[in-house]
Amino acid sequence: MRFKLDANLGTRTQELIRAAGHEVQTVRSEELQGCSDQHLYEVCCSEERCLVTLDLDFSDVLRFPQADAHGIVVIRVPRNPSLALLVKSGRPVFADANSVAR
16 A cells, blocks of 8 residues: 655654555655645545544545545554554554555
8 A cells, every 4th residue: 555654753654654565655755844734635645645644634524535535544642652652553554454455
């Protein structure tokens, strides 16, 4: 599956997604940080990527319809989570994405 990692997530999350066998691009690497949520949503839709973010605004299905997207994952974790917590939190999400992508 193809993911776009929002600027509010770092390299640990990127490594977790790649370790699960997925392709991942980042907002930072594409110099999209600071763009509007709407623009980021449109980029993800056009690139057919699932957005992974900490931004609760993306949970608003009226602003960001799921039918148009290739998925939006809003992760809720405590501030400065450990790698172990990210792995534990993300494992079910990204493991399930493997079965969906096939």
